[in-house]
Amino acid sequence: MTVEQILKEYSKLLPxxxxxxxxxxxxxxxxxxxxxxxxxxxxxxxxxxxxTPAEGIGIITAESIGEPGTQMTLNTFHFAGVSEMNVTxxxxxxxxxxxxxxxxxxxMMNIYLKKPYKEGKDIExxxxxxxxxxxxxxxxxxxxxxxxxxVEIQLDQKVLEDIGISNSKVISAIKKSVxxxxxxxxxxxxxxSKKQETDNLNEIYALKEKLKKVFVAGVKRIxxxxxxxxxxxxxxxxxxxxxxxxxxLDFVDASRTTSNDIFExxxxxxxxxxxxxxxxxxxxxxxxQGLNVNIRHIMLVADAMCVLGKVEGITRYGxxxxxxxxxxxxxxxxxxxxxxxxxxxxxxxxxxSVVENVMVNQPVPVGTGLPGLAVKVIKxxxxxxxxxxxxxxx
Amino acid sequence: xxxxxxxxxxFIGQVDNPKEFIEKIKEERRKAELPSELNxxxxxxxxxxxxxxxxxxxxxxxxxxxDGKPLLTQKHIEMIENNELTWSDLxxxxxxxxxxxxxxxxxxxxxxxxxxxxxxxxxxxxxxxxLSLVTALVPYANHTQSARLNIGSKNQKQALGLxxxxxxxxxxxxxxxxHYPQKPIVKTIAHDLINYDKHPSGQNVVVAVMSxxxxxxxxxxxxxRRSLDFGFGRSTYFRPAxxxxxxxxxxxxxxxxxxxxxxxxxxxxxxxxxLENDGIIFPGANVSEGDVVIGKTSPPRFLNGLDKFSLTSGxxxxxSVALKHGEKGIVDAVVITETQEGxxxxxxxxxxxxVPELGDKFTxxxxxxxxxxxxxxxxxxxxxxxxxxxxxIFSPHxxxxxxxxxxxxxxxxxxxxALAGRYVDGTAFSVETExxxxxxxxxxxxxxxxxxTMYNGETxxxxxxxxxxxxxxxxxxxxxxxxxxxxxxxxxxxLLTRQPTEGRANEGGLRLGEMExxxxxxxxxxxxLQERFNADSVVLPICENCGMLAxxxxxxxxxxxxxxxxxxxxxxxxxxxxxxxxxxxxKSMGVYxxxxxxxxx
Numbered sequence: 001m002t003v004e005q006i007l008k009e010y011s012k013l014l015p016x017x018x019x020x021x022x023x024x025x026x027x028x029x030x031x032x033x034x035x036x037x038x039x040x041x042x043x044x045x046x047x048x049x050x051x052t053p054a055e056g057i058g059i060i061t062a063e064s065i066g067e068p069g070t071q072m073t074l075n076t077f078h079f080a081g082v083s084e085m086n087v088t089x090x091x092x093x094x095x096x097x098x099x100x101x102x103x104x105x106x107x108m109m110n111i112y113l114k115k116p117y118k119e120g121k122d123i124e125x126x127x128x129x130x131x132x133x134x135x136x137x138x139x140x141x142x143x144x145x146x147x148x149x150x151v152e153i154q155l156d157q158k159v160l161e162d163i164g165i166s167n168s169k170v171i172s173a174i175k176k177s178v179x180x181x182x183x184x185x186x187x188x189x190x191x192x193s194k195k196q197e198t199d200n201l202n203e204i205y206a207l208k209e210k211l212k213k214v215f216v217a218g219v220k221r222i223x224x225x226x227x228x229x230x231x232x233x234x235x236x237x238x239x240x241x242x243x244x245x246x247x248x249l250d251f252v253d254a255s256r257t258t259s260n261d262i263f264e265x266x267x268x269x270x271x272x273x274x275x276x277x278x279x280x281x282x283x284x285x286x287x288x289q290g291l292n293v294n295i296r297h298i299m300l301v302a303d304a305m306c307v308l309g310k311v312e313g314i315t316r317y318g319x320x321x322x323x324x325x326x327x328x329x330x331x332x333x334x335x336x337x338x339x340x341x342x343x344x345x346x347x348x349x350x351x352x353s354v355v356e357n358v359m360v361n362q363p364v365p366v367g368t369g370l371p372g373l374a375v376k377v378i379k380x381x382x383x384x385x386x387x388x389x390x391x392x393x394x
Numbered sequence: 395x396x397x398x399x400x401x402x403x404x405f406i407g408q409v410d411n412p413k414e415f416i417e418k419i420k421e422e423r424r425k426a427e428l429p430s431e432l433n434x435x436x437x438x439x440x441x442x443x444x445x446x447x448x449x450x451x452x453x454x455x456x457x458x459x460x461d462g463k464p465l466l467t468q469k470h471i472e473m474i475e476n477n478e479l480t481w482s483d484l485x486x487x488x489x490x491x492x493x494x495x496x497x498x499x500x501x502x503x504x505x506x507x508x509x510x511x512x513x514x515x516x517x518x519x520x521x522x523x524x525l526s527l528v529t530a531l532v533p534y535a536n537h538t539q540s541a542r543l544n545i546g547s548k549n550q551k552q553a554l555g556l557x558x559x560x561x562x563x564x565x566x567x568x569x570x571x572x573h574y575p576q577k578p579i580v581k582t583i584a585h586d587l588i589n590y591d592k593h594p595s596g597q598n599v600v601v602a603v604m605s606x607x608x609x610x611x612x613x614x615x616x617x618x619r620r621s622l623d624f625g626f627g628r629s630t631y632f633r634p635a636x637x638x639x640x641x642x643x644x645x646x647x648x649x650x651x652x653x654x655x656x657x658x659x660x661x662x663x664x665x666x667x668x669l670e671n672d673g674i675i676f677p678g679a680n681v682s683e684g685d686v687v688i689g690k691t692s693p694p695r696f697l698n699g700l701d702k703f704s705l706t707s708g709x710x711x712x713x714s715v716a717l718k719h720g721e722k723g724i725v726d727a728v729v730i731t732e733t734q735e736g737x738x739x740x741x742x743x744x745x746x747x748x749v750p751e752l753g754d755k756f757t758x759x760x761x762x763x764x765x766x767x768x769x770x771x772x773x774x775x776x777x778x779x780x781x782x783x784x785x786x787i788f789s790p791h792x793x794x795x796x797x798x799x800x801x802x803x804x805x806x807x808x809x810x811x812a813l814a815g816r817y818v819d820g821t822a823f824s825v826e827t828e829x830x831x832x833x834x835x836x837x838x839x840x841x842x843x844x845x846x847t848m849y850n851g852e853t854x855x856x857x858x859x860x861x862x863x864x865x866x867x868x869x870x871x872x873x874x875x876x877x878x879x880x881x882x883x884x885x886x887x888x889l890l891t892r893q894p895t896e897g898r899a900n901e902g903g904l905r906l907g908e909m910e911x912x913x914x915x916x917x918x919x920x921x922x923l924q925e926r927f928n929a930d931s932v933v934l935p936i937c938e939n940c941g942m943l944a945x946x947x948x949x950x951x952x953x954x955x956x957x958x959x960x961x962x963x964x965x966x967x968x969x970x971x972x973x974x975x976x977x978x979x980x981k982s983m984g985v986y987x988x989x990x991x992x993x994x995x
Binding site for chain 1: 395398405408585679680911912913916917918919920921923924928931968969970972973976980985986990
């Protein structure tokens with residue numbers, strides 16, 4: 001008998017992946033007896049690893065993540081002192097992910113580079129190309145001309161040359177993003193005033209602040225770039241994410257580049273990638289805090305957040321909304337809304353899960369509460385069962 | 395580059411030379427041309443100047459320094475001593491100024507005169523001004539982590555002492571008075587400044603740093619029974635019982651008296667035994683749980699039209715004030731007065747002597763709080779070679795992780811003070827050094843590190859290690875077991891939900907909360923969980939036709955449904971009363987909660 005034949009016998013006891021693993025790793029020349037012994041061992045190990053039916057894995061996951069969560073510090077960490085880049089970690093980050101929040105406190109990307117660039121070629125230039133350049137970085141000075149009620153901008157020609165942008169491009173960028181203004185060019189001064197004349201100083205101040213944030217060049221939303229040498233290659237860390245535009249750039253290694261924005265990953269790469277991103281992001285935070293949480297717990301949460309084919313937070317608007325039981329939904333948040341909705345739709349609660357059964361004081365369907373007695377009740381034979389019960393209760 | 399200027403958060407203009415500008419503002423302020431409340435702060439990073447004159451900022455005084463020399467000179471100090479100069483004069487002359495948190499960012503403040511350089515802008519008046527009043531009471535504060543100082547300060551605020559000198563004349567809620575308060579041997583300048591010796595709140599005790607049979611693990615302390623007999627930590631707890639003769643609409647009013655036997659809710663003759671003819675207890679009565687302190691009757695709560703003609707309507711309600719579950723004491727004083735509305739007001743002050751017991755809380759002044767773990771007979775306490783028996787045993791494990799070095803130095807300082815018969819100054823940053831203390835201790839005939847040979851009190855054997863023994867100021871905190879102990883097996887339930895009442899005052903149950911419930915679920919012990927939650931379980935007759943609550947008539951032993959009539963099929967279910975209540979509330983909102991019954995098996 002070959003190893004393959006033996007394995008075929010076990011195909012019902014072991015999952016495909018383990019059989020495949022065995023096929024690869026069992027020595028080619030092995031006696032049947034020995035092979036069987038090894039496989040038996042694997043089967044035993046596999047059975048041991050299986051979760052017992054009726055185990056409350058949901059609540060165990062909740063406790064396994066919740067308890068270490070109480071020990072997490074609320075600190076936001078600094079990036080190993082190299083720069084001033086701040087990243088939310090710890091509890092705030094976990095909450096951000098599990099709530100399925102769309103606007104992150106610190107969106108961030110790890111951009112990996114292709115061959116010649118990852119050794120550090122033109123790294124400064126690449127970094128600059130990625131970074132979103134705002135008008136305030138190109139200007140030497142912003143003046144408020146109180147007499148004319150206008151803002152005067154003096155551009156730094158040296159910086160313009162470095163980046164390779166002309167004055168006219170700057171002006172067109174200003175015109176494009178700020179409405180209701182007049183733009184004049186006077187030597188190297190750009191003079192901007194409101195179309196509607198005003199004598200309110202605060203309005204001009206607001207205009208000045210708005211002009212500072214005008215987008216001129218680079219990849220949008222990439223606020224800050226930082227080339228870092230990690231494991232012998234250059235990686236660009238960014239603050240702000242724009243996965244779609246970054247992946248399109250020719251010097252970027254798209255297979256490894258990541259963002260910490262789960263919704264962006266879902267949009268660009270799909271739901272499976274988003275699920276993996278949730279697992280990785282949460283696991284990373286747990287590791288950083290020195291907490292030992294089994295990755296399977298995180299996977300279960302990530303699965304729950306992604307089963308619907310789109311990422312949903314663990315909130316009353318997210319996955320809780322999808323619960324079948326009215327009482328379970330009502331026990332989470334906004335009970336009035338849930339009960340009103342249910343009464344309008346004539347919903348039926350079948351008391352199939354845990355919370356509802358706690359509410360009506362019945363055994364919950366996990367552990368000892370799940371198995372039932374499989375006896376066929378034939379009328380008349382075990383007869384009068386119901387009547388007896390009634391007598392007793394009275 | 396020109397900087398934007400903001401006054402109280404509003405943009406007011408730009409200046410070309412920000413640094414020059416703020417210097418000028420400060421100059422003007424010191425000349426009293428600008429108000430002394432104005433603070434300026436230049437944020438170089440974002441190139442903005444913020445001026446603040448609004449209220450609600452925390453500010454502190456500092457000596458102005460110019461060219462490395464403080465403006466406050468010896469001449470000024472002499473003038474102050476002769477009462478020729480006041481604090482506000484110094485501020486007007488620009489010698490002392492108040493900085494807020496923002497302006498401090500621009501300042502370079504010297505700790506002492508010696509470290510002044512031309513770059514410095516300010517000098518501390520005294521390093522201790524950095525600390526609050528309570529924190530300044532911690533001796534050797536500069537040897538302890540700041541976090542521990544905070545804890546130590548908070549602990550001192552909870553310590554028992556003489557909270558006010560006229561306490562016998564007052565009626566305060568929930569107060570304690572320590573019986574034999576002492577001045578601390580190791581004190582700080584703050585103790586002198588606030589007249590701490592007029593109202594001390596602790597006692598000097600002999601402390602041995604060692605473990606004792608494990609009864610002082612996890613921060614517990616062990617106390618010598620003899621010390622308690624001599625008065626260590628003994629205190630009196632005062633609590634008032636108050637009752638007012640209220641007036642109600644219709645000329646009805648309460649009456650403070652010994653209630654008649656036909657009053658609704660009459661307790662028992664035994665409970666009223668201490669009341670005098672006016673319905674008030676006499677001073678000196680030794681009362682305990684259930685005894686009535688002020689007898690009172692009230693008119694019935696609800697009067698409807700027909701009650702006027704009913705015979706029972708005249709029956710009054712009993713509303714006396716009695717001692718609650720677990721309370722005891724001696725009546726200290728009775729005060730009969732009137733309220734602003736002219737109602738008779740009776741206040742009875744009850745006093746209870748509290749000797750420290752297992753579980754009472756004590757602390758040193760360094761955030762080293764702990765609970766009494768064991769009270770040991772003096773015969774069983776360890777003793778030193780010279781025969782000293784410590785009053786208190788403190789666990790050495792409390793020290794390393796918390797790094798309260800000051801605790802150990804106070805122990806040493808206290809020992810020197812006690813032996814030399816003097817007070818030791820422990821003011822932060824300007825103390826008698828540890829080295830001096832050690833030398834003095836050596837000259838007093840002790841080991842310079844404060845350790846002594848000790849013997850096991852039970853066997854008489856000598857301990858192999860030398861034990862650190864010294865004197866320390868210990869405080870008794872107001873958290874006492876007698877006020878907190880609580881347990882229940884069965885007891886009162888709430889009217890609305892039929893669940894156990896909440897809180898110690900109501901003899902309530904200990905709640906098995908949401909998270910505790912989760913642990914039952916996680917273990918899969920679902921029948922145990924059901925049993926734990928069936929305190930309010932009821933058996934309800936349900937009509938299978940309409941799914942609503944049916945009626946069971948005990949007399950006729952018959953069930954019927956008020957909606958579907960006698961013929962409807964009715965079955966019994968067992969649910970929690972809270973669920974029945976939920977259904978009732980849904981019905982009241984107009985939602986029809988129909989129960990569909992099925993056999994469970």
